[in-house]
Amino acid sequence: MNKGKLYIVATPIGNLGDMTYRAVEVLAAVDTILSEDTRETDKVLRHFNLEKKQISYRDQNHVRIMPAILELLDAGKDLALVSDSGTPLISDPGFNLVRELASKEYEIVSVPGASSVVAALSVSGLPTDRFTFLGFLPKSGAAQKNLLNTYGKLESTLIIFESPFRIIKLLEEVETTLGNRKVCVLNDLTKMHEKLIRGTVSEILSKKHEIKPKGEYILLIAKEGF
Numbered sequence: 001m002n003k004g005k006l007y008i009v010a011t012p013i014g015n016l017g018d019m020t021y022r023a024v025e026v027l028a029a030v031d032t033i034l035s036e037d038t039r040e041t042d043k044v045l046r047h048f049n050l051e052k053k054q055i056s057y058r059d060q061n062h063v064r065i066m067p068a069i070l071e072l073l074d075a076g077k078d079l080a081l082v083s084d085s086g087t088p089l090i091s092d093p094g095f096n097l098v099r100e101l102a103s104k105e106y107e108i109v110s111v112p113g114a115s116s117v118v119a120a121l122s123v124s125g126l127p128t129d130r131f132t133f134l135g136f137l138p139k140s141g142a143a144q145k146n147l148l149n150t151y152g153k154l155e156s157t158l159i160i161f162e163s164p165f166r167i168i169k170l171l172e173e174v175e176t177t178l179g180n181r182k183v184c185v186l187n188d189l190t191k192m193h194e195k196l197i198r199g200t201v202s203e204i205l206s207k208k209h210e211i212k213p214k215g216e217y218i219l220l221i222a223k224e225g226f
Helices: 021-029 038-047 059-074 095-103 116-124 141-151 167-178 201-206
Strands: 006-009 032-035 053-056 079-082 108-111 131-136 157-162 182-187 195-200 217-221
Touching (some): 006 095, 021 079, 021 108, 032 038, 038 053, 053 059, 059 079, 059 095, 116 157, 116 217, 167 182, 167 217, 182 201, 195 201
Parallel strands (some): 006 079, 006 108, 032 053, 131 157
Antiparallel strands (some): 157 217, 182 195
């Protein structure tokens, strides 16, 4: 019997209209969906009139869930991995799963689609020829400063995810550590109330009343001298 495949399926980052035809077809065809949050996946499935068995998959339950995943694949069942939104593994669960299955030579198939990293970069107005994705920075001030110092020397646009409750503090740290660079702050990209603010760090901080403590934030930082 042929072993099943694992499909890494990108889902929309906000607007369900951004789901690809292929992603819907794959989710309809697989036996089981591995979901970071089954409640979020339910919203996607309902929108596209799909009913599918789900298994909650997170980094924290990887070891416990892995035997069931291998059993399904060995039985020839195809699986899909989805995160809460966007492309799985990008600051979301899945790396351990893909690494282990790759080491065992199971077939892993990418079903590309929405990515908040690329979407943010494309509208930022900052250089796109080189970029470095840092995900969520450590909460510790010293660790944050060290990372910003290290990566701030690169000839590259930096892309950072941040909580709505810490975005102002991060901007202040960027100004202290890297100076008054040009930045772009995005909130709830592709959603109804999405917001984008461009300017220098000091200009953004002068408008901090516009930065609401809700939703998800992406901060892009230009290279020095841009």
